[in-house]
Amino acid sequence: MTLRNFFDKLKPNFSKGGRFEKLSSTFEAFESFAYTPNTITGGEKFARYRGCHIRDAVDLKRTIITVVIALMPALLFGMWNIGHQTSISNGLDWIFWHQIWFGFLRLLPIIAVSYIVGLTIEFLFAEIRHEEVSEGFIGTGLIISMIVPVTIPLWQLALAVAFAVIIGKEVFGGSGYNILNPALLARAFLFFSYPSRMSGENVWIAADLWGTDAITCATPLGQLMSGQPLQVSALDMFIGTIPGCTCETSVVAILLGAVILLLTGIASWRIMLSVVIGGGLMGLLFNTIGANDYMHIPFYYHYLMGGFAFGCVFMATDPVTAAHTNTGKWIYGFLIGVFAVMLRVVNPAYPEGMMLAILLMNCFAPLIDHCVVAMNIRKRKKRWAIAERRNIR
Protein backbone atom coordinates (compact mmCIF):
# COMPACT_ATOMS: atom_id res chain seq x y z
CA MET A 1 0.00 0.00 0.00
CA THR A 2 1.47 3.32 -0.97
CA LEU A 3 1.36 6.38 1.23
CA ARG A 4 -1.12 8.07 -1.11
CA ASN A 5 -3.56 5.16 -0.79
CA PHE A 6 -3.08 5.23 2.96
CA PHE A 7 -4.08 8.89 3.13
CA ASP A 8 -7.00 8.39 0.73
CA LYS A 9 -8.29 5.53 2.80
CA LEU A 10 -8.12 7.52 6.02
CA LYS A 11 -9.53 10.72 4.58
CA PRO A 12 -13.27 9.99 5.02
CA ASN A 13 -12.73 9.41 8.74
CA PHE A 14 -11.34 12.91 9.16
CA SER A 15 -13.73 14.77 6.86
CA LYS A 16 -16.91 16.40 8.03
CA GLY A 17 -19.18 13.81 9.60
CA GLY A 18 -16.36 11.32 9.98
CA ARG A 19 -15.37 9.59 13.15
CA PHE A 20 -12.35 11.78 13.84
CA GLU A 21 -13.80 15.02 12.57
CA LYS A 22 -12.21 16.88 15.49
CA LEU A 23 -8.76 15.91 14.26
CA SER A 24 -9.28 17.12 10.68
CA SER A 25 -6.63 19.85 10.98
CA THR A 26 -4.05 17.35 12.17
CA PHE A 27 -4.82 15.01 9.28
CA GLU A 28 -4.66 17.85 6.79
CA ALA A 29 -1.28 18.94 8.19
CA PHE A 30 0.27 15.49 7.74
CA GLU A 31 -1.29 15.05 4.32
CA SER A 32 0.00 18.36 3.01
CA PHE A 33 3.35 17.62 4.64
CA ALA A 34 3.63 14.51 2.50
CA TYR A 35 1.89 15.68 -0.67
CA THR A 36 1.15 18.90 -2.45
CA PRO A 37 -2.53 19.66 -1.95
CA ASN A 38 -4.55 19.22 -5.14
CA THR A 39 -6.92 22.10 -4.48
CA ILE A 40 -6.60 25.25 -6.56
CA THR A 41 -7.45 28.92 -6.21
CA GLY A 42 -11.03 29.38 -5.15
CA GLY A 43 -11.22 25.95 -3.59
CA GLU A 44 -14.13 23.55 -3.79
CA LYS A 45 -16.63 26.10 -2.61
CA PHE A 46 -16.05 28.36 -5.59
CA ALA A 47 -15.47 25.61 -8.13
CA ARG A 48 -17.38 27.32 -10.89
CA TYR A 49 -15.16 30.40 -10.65
CA ARG A 50 -12.03 28.44 -11.37
CA GLY A 51 -9.84 30.68 -13.40
CA CYS A 52 -6.46 30.61 -15.00
CA HIS A 53 -4.51 32.41 -12.28
CA ILE A 54 -0.84 31.70 -12.22
CA ARG A 55 0.21 30.90 -8.69
CA ASP A 56 3.73 31.33 -7.45
CA ALA A 57 5.25 27.99 -6.53
CA VAL A 58 6.76 29.56 -3.41
CA ASP A 59 4.15 29.04 -0.74
CA LEU A 60 4.67 29.13 3.02
CA LYS A 61 5.84 25.53 3.10
CA ARG A 62 8.57 26.08 0.55
CA THR A 63 9.63 29.37 2.16
CA ILE A 64 10.04 27.74 5.53
CA ILE A 65 11.92 24.77 4.09
CA THR A 66 14.31 27.15 2.36
CA VAL A 67 14.94 28.88 5.66
CA VAL A 68 15.56 25.52 7.32
CA ILE A 69 18.05 24.61 4.58
CA ALA A 70 19.75 27.98 5.05
CA LEU A 71 20.02 27.25 8.77
CA MET A 72 21.78 23.92 8.16
CA PRO A 73 25.39 25.20 7.88
CA ALA A 74 25.05 27.07 11.18
CA LEU A 75 23.34 24.08 12.78
CA LEU A 76 26.02 21.60 11.71
CA PHE A 77 28.81 23.96 12.72
CA GLY A 78 27.09 24.52 16.05
CA MET A 79 26.94 20.77 16.69
CA TRP A 80 30.64 20.44 16.07
CA ASN A 81 31.43 23.53 18.12
CA ILE A 82 29.53 22.20 21.17
CA GLY A 83 31.71 19.10 21.17
CA HIS A 84 34.82 21.08 20.28
CA GLN A 85 34.38 23.51 23.18
CA THR A 86 33.74 20.73 25.69
CA SER A 87 36.73 18.70 24.54
CA ILE A 88 39.25 21.56 24.60
CA SER A 89 37.94 22.89 27.93
CA ASN A 90 38.24 19.44 29.50
CA GLY A 91 41.66 18.97 27.94
CA LEU A 92 40.40 15.96 26.03
CA ASP A 93 41.73 14.95 22.64
CA TRP A 94 38.53 14.07 20.80
CA ILE A 95 38.55 13.38 17.10
CA PHE A 96 36.28 15.35 14.76
CA TRP A 97 33.52 12.74 14.65
CA HIS A 98 33.50 12.36 18.40
CA GLN A 99 33.03 16.12 18.78
CA ILE A 100 30.19 16.25 16.30
CA TRP A 101 28.49 13.19 17.87
CA PHE A 102 28.69 14.81 21.30
CA GLY A 103 27.20 18.03 19.93
CA PHE A 104 24.47 16.07 18.16
CA LEU A 105 23.49 14.31 21.39
CA ARG A 106 23.47 17.59 23.32
CA LEU A 107 21.46 19.44 20.70
CA LEU A 108 18.95 16.72 19.87
CA PRO A 109 16.91 17.01 23.12
CA ILE A 110 16.80 20.80 22.76
CA ILE A 111 15.49 20.60 19.20
CA ALA A 112 13.06 17.81 20.14
CA VAL A 113 11.59 19.70 23.10
CA SER A 114 11.28 22.87 21.06
CA TYR A 115 9.43 21.09 18.24
CA ILE A 116 7.24 18.84 20.38
CA VAL A 117 6.00 21.62 22.66
CA GLY A 118 5.56 24.19 19.90
CA LEU A 119 3.89 21.87 17.39
CA THR A 120 1.57 20.39 20.02
CA ILE A 121 0.29 23.87 20.83
CA GLU A 122 0.02 24.78 17.15
CA PHE A 123 -1.99 21.62 16.42
CA LEU A 124 -4.24 22.20 19.44
CA PHE A 125 -5.05 25.75 18.41
CA ALA A 126 -5.61 24.72 14.81
CA GLU A 127 -8.12 22.07 15.93
CA ILE A 128 -9.91 24.44 18.30
CA ARG A 129 -10.20 27.13 15.63
CA HIS A 130 -10.89 24.69 12.76
CA GLU A 131 -7.98 26.08 10.81
CA GLU A 132 -5.21 24.42 8.87
CA VAL A 133 -1.99 23.92 10.79
CA SER A 134 0.49 26.44 9.47
CA GLU A 135 4.07 25.52 8.71
CA GLY A 136 5.54 28.57 10.41
CA PHE A 137 6.76 26.75 13.47
CA ILE A 138 9.06 24.41 11.51
CA GLY A 139 11.45 27.34 11.13
CA THR A 140 10.77 28.98 14.49
CA GLY A 141 11.28 25.76 16.43
CA LEU A 142 14.67 25.15 14.89
CA ILE A 143 15.77 28.75 15.39
CA ILE A 144 14.78 28.67 19.08
CA SER A 145 17.02 25.68 19.66
CA MET A 146 19.89 27.46 17.91
CA ILE A 147 19.89 30.62 20.04
CA VAL A 148 19.88 29.22 23.57
CA PRO A 149 22.89 28.18 25.65
CA VAL A 150 23.62 24.47 25.33
CA THR A 151 23.12 23.87 29.07
CA ILE A 152 19.57 25.26 29.17
CA PRO A 153 17.28 23.08 31.36
CA LEU A 154 14.72 21.49 29.06
CA TRP A 155 11.69 22.32 31.19
CA GLN A 156 12.59 25.99 31.04
CA LEU A 157 12.92 25.75 27.28
CA ALA A 158 9.53 24.05 27.08
CA LEU A 159 7.97 26.84 29.14
CA ALA A 160 9.55 29.52 26.98
CA VAL A 161 8.40 27.86 23.75
CA ALA A 162 4.86 27.55 25.11
CA PHE A 163 4.90 31.22 26.13
CA ALA A 164 6.23 32.35 22.77
CA VAL A 165 3.76 30.32 20.74
CA ILE A 166 0.68 31.15 22.83
CA ILE A 167 1.31 34.76 23.85
CA GLY A 168 3.50 35.74 20.92
CA LYS A 169 1.61 34.09 18.10
CA GLU A 170 -1.68 32.32 18.75
CA VAL A 171 -3.17 35.22 20.71
CA PHE A 172 -2.76 37.38 17.64
CA GLY A 173 -4.24 34.77 15.32
CA GLY A 174 -1.40 32.42 14.40
CA SER A 175 1.42 32.47 11.87
CA GLY A 176 1.56 35.68 9.89
CA TYR A 177 -0.31 37.78 12.41
CA ASN A 178 2.32 37.99 15.12
CA ILE A 179 3.82 41.35 16.07
CA LEU A 180 7.00 39.95 17.62
CA ASN A 181 9.34 37.29 16.32
CA PRO A 182 8.29 34.15 18.29
CA ALA A 183 11.79 32.68 18.41
CA LEU A 184 13.20 35.85 19.91
CA LEU A 185 10.27 36.09 22.28
CA ALA A 186 11.11 32.62 23.59
CA ARG A 187 14.69 33.73 24.11
CA ALA A 188 13.63 36.97 25.78
CA PHE A 189 11.33 35.02 28.10
CA LEU A 190 14.24 32.80 29.14
CA PHE A 191 16.55 35.77 29.46
CA PHE A 192 14.28 37.66 31.86
CA SER A 193 12.91 34.62 33.69
CA TYR A 194 16.10 32.70 34.34
CA PRO A 195 18.95 35.17 33.86
CA SER A 196 21.48 32.89 35.51
CA ARG A 197 20.80 30.26 32.82
CA MET A 198 21.05 32.66 29.91
CA SER A 199 24.04 34.86 30.64
CA GLY A 200 27.16 34.94 32.73
CA GLU A 201 30.08 32.55 32.52
CA ASN A 202 28.58 29.25 33.60
CA VAL A 203 26.24 28.35 30.78
CA TRP A 204 28.09 28.24 27.48
CA ILE A 205 30.08 25.00 27.55
CA ALA A 206 28.51 21.69 28.51
CA ALA A 207 30.55 19.88 31.16
CA ASP A 208 29.37 16.42 30.17
CA LEU A 209 26.84 14.65 28.03
CA TRP A 210 23.92 14.93 30.44
CA GLY A 211 22.71 17.53 32.89
CA THR A 212 22.99 21.27 33.05
CA ASP A 213 26.47 21.62 34.51
CA ALA A 214 28.78 23.92 32.64
CA ILE A 215 32.45 24.73 32.41
CA THR A 216 33.23 28.32 33.36
CA CYS A 217 34.15 30.33 30.32
CA ALA A 218 33.16 33.83 29.24
CA THR A 219 31.98 34.68 25.76
CA PRO A 220 33.72 37.53 23.92
CA LEU A 221 30.82 39.82 24.83
CA GLY A 222 31.05 38.73 28.47
CA GLN A 223 34.77 39.46 28.55
CA LEU A 224 34.26 42.94 27.14
CA MET A 225 31.32 43.59 29.47
CA SER A 226 33.40 42.84 32.54
CA GLY A 227 36.20 45.06 31.30
CA GLN A 228 38.66 42.30 30.39
CA PRO A 229 40.61 42.41 27.13
CA LEU A 230 39.36 40.09 24.38
CA GLN A 231 41.02 36.68 24.62
CA VAL A 232 40.03 35.47 21.17
CA SER A 233 41.18 36.66 17.77
CA ALA A 234 38.91 38.13 15.12
CA LEU A 235 39.58 35.09 12.94
CA ASP A 236 38.36 32.72 15.69
CA MET A 237 35.22 34.76 16.06
CA PHE A 238 34.72 34.80 12.29
CA ILE A 239 35.05 31.04 11.99
CA GLY A 240 33.12 30.54 15.19
CA THR A 241 35.33 28.42 17.42
CA ILE A 242 34.30 30.42 20.48
CA PRO A 243 31.88 29.71 23.32
CA GLY A 244 28.38 31.06 22.79
CA CYS A 245 24.80 30.05 22.08
CA THR A 246 24.43 26.65 20.45
CA CYS A 247 24.55 27.57 16.77
CA GLU A 248 25.11 31.29 16.38
CA THR A 249 28.86 31.59 16.87
CA SER A 250 30.05 30.96 13.32
CA VAL A 251 29.82 33.96 11.02
CA VAL A 252 31.06 31.85 8.09
CA ALA A 253 28.23 29.33 8.44
CA ILE A 254 25.67 32.09 8.87
CA LEU A 255 26.99 33.85 5.75
CA LEU A 256 26.48 30.60 3.82
CA GLY A 257 22.88 30.65 5.01
CA ALA A 258 22.60 34.30 4.05
CA VAL A 259 23.75 33.48 0.50
CA ILE A 260 21.02 30.83 0.22
CA LEU A 261 18.37 33.20 1.55
CA LEU A 262 19.44 36.03 -0.76
CA LEU A 263 19.78 33.85 -3.88
CA THR A 264 16.30 32.41 -3.36
CA GLY A 265 14.93 35.87 -2.55
CA ILE A 266 13.40 34.68 0.74
CA ALA A 267 15.07 37.30 2.90
CA SER A 268 15.32 40.99 2.17
CA TRP A 269 18.84 42.17 1.22
CA ARG A 270 17.78 45.69 2.18
CA ILE A 271 17.28 44.68 5.81
CA MET A 272 20.51 42.69 6.04
CA LEU A 273 22.54 45.48 4.47
CA SER A 274 20.99 48.21 6.57
CA VAL A 275 21.50 46.26 9.81
CA VAL A 276 25.18 45.93 8.91
CA ILE A 277 25.44 49.63 8.01
CA GLY A 278 23.62 50.71 11.17
CA GLY A 279 25.78 48.54 13.44
CA GLY A 280 28.98 49.65 11.69
CA LEU A 281 28.19 53.35 11.89
CA MET A 282 27.30 53.05 15.55
CA GLY A 283 30.55 51.17 16.16
CA LEU A 284 32.49 53.92 14.38
CA LEU A 285 30.68 56.56 16.39
CA PHE A 286 31.71 54.83 19.62
CA ASN A 287 35.27 54.66 18.29
CA THR A 288 35.31 58.44 17.94
CA ILE A 289 33.80 58.94 21.40
CA GLY A 290 36.18 56.38 22.90
CA ALA A 291 35.22 56.93 26.53
CA ASN A 292 36.24 53.43 27.66
CA ASP A 293 37.99 50.31 26.42
CA TYR A 294 34.79 48.79 25.08
CA MET A 295 34.25 51.75 22.77
CA HIS A 296 37.74 51.34 21.32
CA ILE A 297 37.23 47.91 19.76
CA PRO A 298 37.21 47.94 15.94
CA PHE A 299 33.66 48.39 14.63
CA TYR A 300 33.69 45.14 12.61
CA TYR A 301 34.17 43.17 15.85
CA HIS A 302 30.52 43.82 16.55
CA TYR A 303 29.59 41.78 13.47
CA LEU A 304 31.64 38.83 14.70
CA MET A 305 30.56 38.69 18.34
CA GLY A 306 27.40 37.28 19.87
CA GLY A 307 24.22 37.03 17.89
CA PHE A 308 24.69 39.98 15.57
CA ALA A 309 25.24 37.95 12.40
CA PHE A 310 22.57 35.38 13.24
CA GLY A 311 20.04 38.02 14.19
CA CYS A 312 20.82 40.07 11.12
CA VAL A 313 20.41 37.17 8.68
CA PHE A 314 17.65 35.05 10.22
CA MET A 315 15.73 37.16 12.73
CA ALA A 316 15.62 40.75 11.50
CA THR A 317 14.58 39.54 8.04
CA ASP A 318 11.52 37.63 9.29
CA PRO A 319 9.01 38.88 6.69
CA VAL A 320 6.09 38.86 9.14
CA THR A 321 7.55 41.09 11.82
CA ALA A 322 9.81 43.29 9.68
CA ALA A 323 8.72 46.48 7.95
CA HIS A 324 7.01 45.83 4.63
CA THR A 325 7.76 48.92 2.56
CA ASN A 326 11.18 49.17 0.93
CA THR A 327 12.02 52.51 2.53
CA GLY A 328 10.67 51.14 5.81
CA LYS A 329 13.03 48.16 5.56
CA TRP A 330 16.04 50.48 5.35
CA ILE A 331 14.95 52.44 8.42
CA TYR A 332 13.99 49.27 10.32
CA GLY A 333 17.26 47.48 9.64
CA PHE A 334 19.40 50.56 10.25
CA LEU A 335 17.85 51.16 13.66
CA ILE A 336 18.27 47.48 14.61
CA GLY A 337 21.99 47.77 13.95
CA VAL A 338 22.24 51.05 15.84
CA PHE A 339 20.33 49.83 18.89
CA ALA A 340 22.09 46.46 19.01
CA VAL A 341 25.54 48.04 19.22
CA MET A 342 24.33 50.81 21.53
CA LEU A 343 22.82 48.32 24.00
CA ARG A 344 25.98 46.25 23.96
CA VAL A 345 28.34 49.10 24.67
CA VAL A 346 26.31 51.48 26.81
CA ASN A 347 23.98 49.29 28.87
CA PRO A 348 25.78 47.41 31.64
CA ALA A 349 22.83 45.08 32.33
CA TYR A 350 22.60 43.37 28.97
CA PRO A 351 25.72 41.88 27.38
CA GLU A 352 23.88 41.14 24.13
CA GLY A 353 21.78 43.84 22.49
CA MET A 354 20.73 42.12 19.26
CA MET A 355 17.72 40.32 20.73
CA LEU A 356 16.31 43.42 22.41
CA ALA A 357 17.06 45.62 19.41
CA ILE A 358 15.14 43.35 17.04
CA LEU A 359 12.21 42.97 19.43
CA LEU A 360 12.08 46.75 19.90
CA MET A 361 12.07 47.39 16.17
CA ASN A 362 9.46 44.63 15.67
CA CYS A 363 7.17 46.82 17.77
CA PHE A 364 7.93 49.87 15.66
CA ALA A 365 7.79 48.21 12.23
CA PRO A 366 4.06 48.96 11.70
CA LEU A 367 4.61 52.60 12.69
CA ILE A 368 7.53 52.91 10.27
CA ASP A 369 5.39 51.45 7.49
CA HIS A 370 2.55 53.78 8.34
CA CYS A 371 4.81 56.83 8.16
CA VAL A 372 6.42 55.71 4.89
CA VAL A 373 3.02 55.20 3.28
CA ALA A 374 1.72 58.52 4.62
CA MET A 375 4.81 60.32 3.29
CA ASN A 376 4.31 58.73 -0.10
CA ILE A 377 0.69 59.81 -0.20
CA ARG A 378 1.66 63.36 0.72
CA LYS A 379 4.39 63.45 -1.91
CA ARG A 380 2.01 62.26 -4.60
CA LYS A 381 -0.65 64.72 -3.53
CA LYS A 382 1.85 67.54 -3.86
CA ARG A 383 2.88 66.34 -7.29
CA TRP A 384 -0.73 66.06 -8.30
CA ALA A 385 -1.49 69.57 -7.02
CA ILE A 386 1.32 71.04 -9.10
CA ALA A 387 0.15 69.23 -12.19
CA GLU A 388 -3.39 70.38 -11.54
CA ARG A 389 -2.30 74.01 -11.29
CA ARG A 390 -0.42 73.76 -14.56
CA ASN A 391 -3.46 72.36 -16.31
CA ILE A 392 -5.66 75.19 -15.08
CA ARG A 393 -3.22 77.69 -16.42
Added chain:
Amino acid sequence: MKKFDLIKLPFNKENPITVQVLGICSCLAVTAQLKPAVVMAISVTVVVALANLIISLLRNTIPPRIRIIVQLVIVSTLVILVNQVLMAFVYDVSKQLSVYVGLIITNCIVMGRLEAFAMTNKPLDSLLDGIGNGLGYGIILVILGFVRELFGRGTLWGYPIIEKLGLYNIGYENNGFIIMAPMALILVGIIIWIQRSHDKELQEK
Protein backbone atom coordinates in the same frame (compact mmCIF):
# COMPACT_ATOMS: atom_id res chain seq x y z
CA MET B 1 -32.39 40.17 43.72
CA LYS B 2 -31.39 43.51 42.25
CA LYS B 3 -29.45 44.43 45.39
CA PHE B 4 -27.56 41.17 45.17
CA ASP B 5 -26.69 41.93 41.55
CA LEU B 6 -24.92 45.10 42.69
CA ILE B 7 -22.39 42.94 44.50
CA LYS B 8 -22.37 40.03 42.07
CA LEU B 9 -21.97 41.78 38.71
CA PRO B 10 -18.59 43.43 39.41
CA PHE B 11 -17.14 39.96 39.90
CA ASN B 12 -17.91 38.94 36.38
CA LYS B 13 -19.66 41.00 33.74
CA GLU B 14 -18.76 44.41 35.12
CA ASN B 15 -15.40 43.66 36.61
CA PRO B 16 -13.49 46.93 37.08
CA ILE B 17 -10.20 45.52 35.84
CA THR B 18 -11.00 42.93 33.20
CA VAL B 19 -14.07 44.57 31.64
CA GLN B 20 -13.94 48.27 32.47
CA VAL B 21 -10.11 48.22 32.41
CA LEU B 22 -9.76 50.63 35.34
CA GLY B 23 -7.18 50.61 38.12
CA ILE B 24 -4.58 48.80 36.00
CA CYS B 25 -1.64 50.79 37.38
CA SER B 26 -1.99 49.73 41.00
CA CYS B 27 -2.94 46.22 39.93
CA LEU B 28 0.47 45.84 38.24
CA ALA B 29 2.38 47.58 40.99
CA VAL B 30 1.26 45.91 44.20
CA THR B 31 0.69 42.30 43.15
CA ALA B 32 4.25 40.98 43.22
CA GLN B 33 3.33 39.35 46.54
CA LEU B 34 0.08 38.09 47.97
CA LYS B 35 0.06 40.02 51.25
CA PRO B 36 0.27 43.57 49.85
CA ALA B 37 -2.27 42.56 47.20
CA VAL B 38 -4.79 41.51 49.84
CA VAL B 39 -4.19 44.61 51.94
CA MET B 40 -4.57 46.80 48.87
CA ALA B 41 -7.78 45.00 47.92
CA ILE B 42 -9.26 45.60 51.37
CA SER B 43 -8.15 49.25 51.41
CA VAL B 44 -9.70 49.99 48.03
CA THR B 45 -12.91 48.19 48.99
CA VAL B 46 -13.22 50.26 52.17
CA VAL B 47 -12.52 53.51 50.36
CA VAL B 48 -14.90 52.86 47.46
CA ALA B 49 -17.69 51.62 49.73
CA LEU B 50 -17.51 54.52 52.20
CA ALA B 51 -16.95 57.17 49.54
CA ASN B 52 -19.95 55.83 47.63
CA LEU B 53 -22.06 55.91 50.79
CA ILE B 54 -21.07 59.45 51.79
CA ILE B 55 -21.42 60.92 48.30
CA SER B 56 -24.77 59.22 47.92
CA LEU B 57 -25.96 60.78 51.17
CA LEU B 58 -24.77 64.21 50.03
CA ARG B 59 -25.77 63.81 46.39
CA ASN B 60 -28.72 66.20 46.50
CA THR B 61 -26.74 68.95 48.24
CA ILE B 62 -23.61 68.89 46.06
CA PRO B 63 -23.68 71.63 43.40
CA PRO B 64 -22.98 69.91 40.07
CA ARG B 65 -20.31 72.39 39.01
CA ILE B 66 -18.01 71.64 41.95
CA ARG B 67 -18.90 67.98 42.43
CA ILE B 68 -15.46 66.64 41.44
CA ILE B 69 -13.67 68.67 44.10
CA VAL B 70 -16.18 67.60 46.74
CA GLN B 71 -15.68 63.97 45.74
CA LEU B 72 -11.92 64.41 45.89
CA VAL B 73 -12.04 65.89 49.37
CA ILE B 74 -14.08 62.98 50.67
CA VAL B 75 -11.95 60.36 48.93
CA SER B 76 -8.72 61.98 50.15
CA THR B 77 -9.98 62.03 53.72
CA LEU B 78 -10.84 58.35 53.54
CA VAL B 79 -7.53 57.44 51.93
CA ILE B 80 -5.58 59.30 54.59
CA LEU B 81 -7.58 57.48 57.27
CA VAL B 82 -6.87 54.13 55.64
CA ASN B 83 -3.20 54.99 55.33
CA GLN B 84 -2.97 55.88 59.01
CA VAL B 85 -4.69 52.65 60.01
CA LEU B 86 -2.30 50.63 57.84
CA MET B 87 0.72 52.38 59.32
CA ALA B 88 -0.58 51.74 62.81
CA PHE B 89 -1.38 48.04 62.45
CA VAL B 90 0.55 46.59 59.48
CA TYR B 91 3.54 48.86 59.19
CA ASP B 92 5.69 46.56 57.02
CA VAL B 93 2.99 46.09 54.41
CA SER B 94 2.29 49.81 54.47
CA LYS B 95 6.00 50.36 53.68
CA GLN B 96 5.79 47.89 50.79
CA LEU B 97 2.74 49.56 49.32
CA SER B 98 4.48 52.95 49.68
CA VAL B 99 2.83 55.52 47.43
CA TYR B 100 0.17 53.19 46.11
CA VAL B 101 -2.08 53.65 49.14
CA GLY B 102 -2.00 57.41 48.61
CA LEU B 103 -2.64 56.86 44.94
CA ILE B 104 -6.00 55.24 45.69
CA ILE B 105 -7.23 58.85 45.48
CA THR B 106 -6.52 58.80 41.77
CA ASN B 107 -7.72 55.25 41.26
CA CYS B 108 -10.15 55.38 38.36
CA ILE B 109 -12.46 52.85 40.02
CA VAL B 110 -13.19 55.20 42.95
CA MET B 111 -13.94 58.26 40.85
CA GLY B 112 -15.70 56.13 38.26
CA ARG B 113 -18.15 54.65 40.75
CA LEU B 114 -18.81 58.01 42.38
CA GLU B 115 -19.60 59.67 39.07
CA ALA B 116 -21.42 56.76 37.48
CA PHE B 117 -23.34 55.39 40.44
CA ALA B 118 -23.28 57.22 43.76
CA MET B 119 -24.30 60.61 42.35
CA THR B 120 -27.64 59.19 41.16
CA ASN B 121 -28.47 56.33 43.51
CA LYS B 122 -29.68 55.72 47.04
CA PRO B 123 -27.20 55.28 49.92
CA LEU B 124 -27.73 51.54 50.50
CA ASP B 125 -27.45 50.71 46.80
CA SER B 126 -24.33 52.86 46.57
CA LEU B 127 -22.74 51.13 49.54
CA LEU B 128 -23.39 47.71 48.01
CA ASP B 129 -22.10 48.88 44.63
CA GLY B 130 -18.94 50.17 46.30
CA ILE B 131 -18.36 46.89 48.13
CA GLY B 132 -19.02 44.91 44.95
CA ASN B 133 -16.61 46.92 42.83
CA GLY B 134 -13.95 46.96 45.52
CA LEU B 135 -14.14 43.18 45.82
CA GLY B 136 -14.29 42.73 42.05
CA TYR B 137 -11.04 44.68 41.85
CA GLY B 138 -9.70 42.77 44.84
CA ILE B 139 -10.33 39.32 43.41
CA ILE B 140 -8.14 40.08 40.38
CA LEU B 141 -5.43 41.46 42.68
CA VAL B 142 -5.50 38.33 44.80
CA ILE B 143 -5.32 36.04 41.75
CA LEU B 144 -2.36 38.01 40.41
CA GLY B 145 -0.67 38.16 43.81
CA PHE B 146 -1.11 34.42 44.27
CA VAL B 147 0.32 33.48 40.87
CA ARG B 148 3.15 36.01 40.95
CA GLU B 149 4.33 35.23 44.45
CA LEU B 150 4.07 31.47 43.99
CA PHE B 151 5.96 31.29 40.69
CA GLY B 152 8.11 34.38 41.10
CA ARG B 153 9.36 33.92 44.65
CA GLY B 154 8.32 30.40 45.51
CA THR B 155 6.45 31.56 48.59
CA LEU B 156 2.82 32.15 49.60
CA TRP B 157 2.09 34.82 52.20
CA GLY B 158 5.77 34.65 53.03
CA TYR B 159 5.71 30.88 53.58
CA PRO B 160 8.37 29.10 51.46
CA ILE B 161 6.00 26.57 49.95
CA ILE B 162 8.16 25.53 46.97
CA GLU B 163 11.13 24.89 49.23
CA LYS B 164 9.03 22.79 51.62
CA LEU B 165 7.73 20.73 48.70
CA GLY B 166 11.34 20.07 47.73
CA LEU B 167 10.95 21.26 44.15
CA TYR B 168 14.28 23.12 44.17
CA ASN B 169 16.10 19.84 44.67
CA ILE B 170 14.79 18.44 41.41
CA GLY B 171 15.86 21.44 39.38
CA TYR B 172 12.97 23.88 39.71
CA GLU B 173 13.84 27.58 39.60
CA ASN B 174 11.85 30.72 40.34
CA ASN B 175 10.74 32.70 37.35
CA GLY B 176 12.22 36.21 37.51
CA PHE B 177 10.08 37.55 34.68
CA ILE B 178 6.82 37.05 36.54
CA ILE B 179 7.90 39.51 39.25
CA MET B 180 8.24 42.28 36.65
CA ALA B 181 5.33 44.52 35.76
CA PRO B 182 5.15 43.49 32.06
CA MET B 183 4.35 39.92 33.04
CA ALA B 184 1.60 41.16 35.37
CA LEU B 185 0.05 42.91 32.40
CA ILE B 186 0.29 39.71 30.36
CA LEU B 187 -1.36 37.81 33.22
CA VAL B 188 -4.21 40.35 33.30
CA GLY B 189 -4.51 39.79 29.56
CA ILE B 190 -4.73 36.04 30.09
CA ILE B 191 -7.48 36.50 32.72
CA ILE B 192 -9.39 38.71 30.26
CA TRP B 193 -8.89 36.08 27.55
CA ILE B 194 -10.23 33.27 29.75
CA GLN B 195 -13.17 35.37 30.93
CA ARG B 196 -14.19 36.39 27.43
CA SER B 197 -13.88 32.97 25.89
CA HIS B 198 -16.07 31.76 28.77
CA ASP B 199 -18.63 34.55 28.50
CA LYS B 200 -19.62 35.23 24.89
CA GLU B 201 -21.58 38.38 25.83
CA LEU B 202 -18.36 40.21 26.63
CA GLN B 203 -16.74 39.63 23.26
CA GLU B 204 -16.47 42.72 21.12
CA LYS B 205 -17.43 42.39 17.51
